[in-house]
Amino acid sequence: MRAESLLSVRLRRPLGHNPAMSRAPKTDDDTPAEPACAPAVKGQSIEAIAQGIAIAILEKRLPPGTWLREEALGRVYGVSRTKVRAALLMLSKDRLIEMIPDKGAFVSKPTVQEAREVFAVRRILEAEVVRLFIAKAGPADYAALEQHIAMEHQAARRSTGMREELLGDFHVALAKATGNATLTELVHELVARSALIAMLYQSSNDPHCSTDEHADFLRLCRQGDAPAAVASMTGHLERIEASLQLDTGPPGRPMDLVKALLA
Numbered sequence: 329m330r331a332e333s334l335l336s337v338r339l340r341r342p343l344g345h346n347p348a349m350s351r352a353p354k355t356d357d358d359t360p361a362e363p364a365c366a367p368a369v370k371g372q373s374i375e376a377i378a379q380g381i382a383i384a385i386l387e388k389r390l391p392p393g394t395w396l397r398e399e400a401l402g403r404v405y406g407v408s409r410t411k412v413r414a415a416l417l418m419l420s421k422d423r424l425i426e427m428i429p430d431k432g433a434f435v436s437k438p439t440v441q442e443a444r445e446v447f448a449v450r451r452i453l454e455a456e457v458v459r460l461f462i463a464k465a466g467p468a469d470y471a472a473l474e475q476h477i478a479m480e481h482q483a484a485r486r487s488t489g490m491r492e493e494l495l496g497d498f499h500v501a502l503a504k505a506t507g508n509a510t511l512t513e514l515v516h517e518l519v520a521r522s523a524l525i526a527m528l529y530q531s532s533n534d535p536h537c538s539t540d541e542h543a544d545f546l547r548l549c550r551q552g553d554a555p556a557a558v559a560s561m562t563g564h565l566e567r568i569e570a571s572l573q574l575d576t577g578p579p580g581r582p583m584d585l586v587k588a589l590l591a
């Protein structure tokens with residue numbers, strides 16, 4: 329039986345789930361006592377392992393290029409290497425990790441060209457998401473998205489690691505409200521890849537989305553002004569891409585952090 333895509337696993341996660349709950353405790357020098365993707369419970373399912381690793385990647389605890397050692401992950405999750413491999417295979421389908429024959433699994437490291445392609449496709453797809461959303465959204469959809477923005481604000485005030493993920497989830501929640509599951513899965517994959525791209529090519533630690541821009545955008549949707557809302561979303565995505573250092577390449581980020589943690 330084919331393993332279920334991580335996207336559908338993640339999409340079932342309710343808004344407001346706190347991925348920080350599954351984090352390993354940190355020591356004084358900010359080095360996790362266990363590998364950064366350590367779960368609270370041993371012997372988890374393949375889907376739960378894949379989700380734990382995905383959240384660690386999206387929260388920047390496992391940087392691009394990190395070697396994901398099967399034995400170490402097996403120890404952390406208290407499962408066999410076969411289960412770990414199945415979880416890694418699931419993540420590779422969503423392009424969050426790359427399986428290299430004879431070398432192993434690594435957190436994906438998108439190239440500059442891939443980064444530009446991802447944002448070009450997001451502008452096209454998400455413009456359509458906006459049109460469909462405005463045509464279909466009811467009061468409950470607006471209320472859910474406004475609640476989501478409130479959570480982004482809360483996470484920003486507390487400087488929690490989940491803010492980045494919440495900001496990306498806004499785009500996924502918007503797509504989900506259109507009722508088109510295929511469109512939602514595509515947006516989800518592109519948002520996850522954008523988070524990896526931001527990790528590699530962002531010059532600062534600022535989040536790659538802006539909560540204020542999300543709020544302005546939603547206001548235009550409520551007014552039913554589709555052209556202005558599309559322009560707002562397209563501009564938002566252009567500003568995110570412009571904030572990346574795609575001309576000079578990735579700044580030299582340490583890529584061996586978790587390799588050391590997993591050793």
Ligand SMILES: [Zn+2]
Nearest residue numbers: 495537538542
């Ligand atoms: Zn955004």
